[in-house]
Amino acid sequence: MSKVKNAGDIWVPTKEVASKILSIQIENSINEVQVNxxxxxxYEHALINKSAECVVKIAPELKGTIILDDYIRKLPLDKTEFIYNSVYSKTGGVLNLFNPEIKEDMDEILKNLIKDKCDKNKAIEQWKKVKSEFWSGLTPELVWAGGGKVENLLLVDFNKQLTLIMENRQFYTKGSAIIAAIEVLRAWQVTPREEFDNKTPMEIIIEERKEIYNKKIELIKSMNIESDF
Structure with missing residues (x-):
């Protein structure tokens, strides 16, 4: 299988996964606090100032690049960010690195809640807090919130571990490579980490995403922005 240059050679099962790694890194980095x-x-600066200029201010080397375009797409520059179905445009982070893209018409949990509640708003209010197998046990509101600095560090750690395990193995189909990668991911995410008080990566990721979610919601409410989240 191929390798991709991303902070050194790492093993990836497909080119799509290589692209998703970068997308996750950007999605998480927009939530990182910037001293400057x-x-x-x-995310906060763009929402308050209705502008993406903050990215170029901090990282001028991105000007005119495709990466800057990806940053801009992920910033809250229009009302679609606050509609429930914006969650389907999110990556889901490292826990969902190998998952396929999720679309609204695939979301049986939401469909069933709308059917049971007969009120879409009430259904969405419940749905956003329900853990979903679509997103590897994350709730829609945590998928929407995104990760942060810690999750990006964990993403790098996982990629290193995956490479050590996989780089000398031979796969004859993309499917078999992805299945093997998922098995490594599922073992990694539940292995306690001493440097994080023996919390597992999954626990650490959920904890950080909850903090980010609460911070975003507090800002959104203070600005009187209508949001499904």
Whole structure:
């Protein structure tokens, strides 16, 4: 299988996964606090100022690049960010690195809740807090929130471990490579880490995403922005 240059050679089962790694890194980095933005994240600064100029201010080397375009797409520059179905445009982070893209018409949990509640707004209110196998046990509201600095560090750690395990193995189909990679991911995510008080990566990721979610919701409410989340 191929390798991709991303902070050194790493093993990836498909080119799509290589692209998703970068997308996850960007999605998480917009939530990181930036000292030069008065301790606000790119997400917060863009929401308050209705502009993506903060990214170029902090990382001028991105100007004119495809990566900058990806940053801009992920910033809250229009109302679609706050509609429930924006969650299907999110990556789901490292826990969902090998999962296929999720679309609304695939979401049976939401469909069934709408059917049971007969009120879409009430259904969405419940749905956003339900853990979903679509997103490897994350709730829609945590998928929407995104990860942060810690999850990006864990993503790098996982990629290193995956490479050590897989780089000398031979796979004859993409499917078999992805299945093997998922098995490594599922074992990694439940292995306690001493440097994080013996919490598992999954626990650490959920904890960080909850903090990010609460911070975003607090800002959104303070700005009187209508949001399904």
């Amino acid at each position: 933005l008065n301790n606000k994240s790119f």
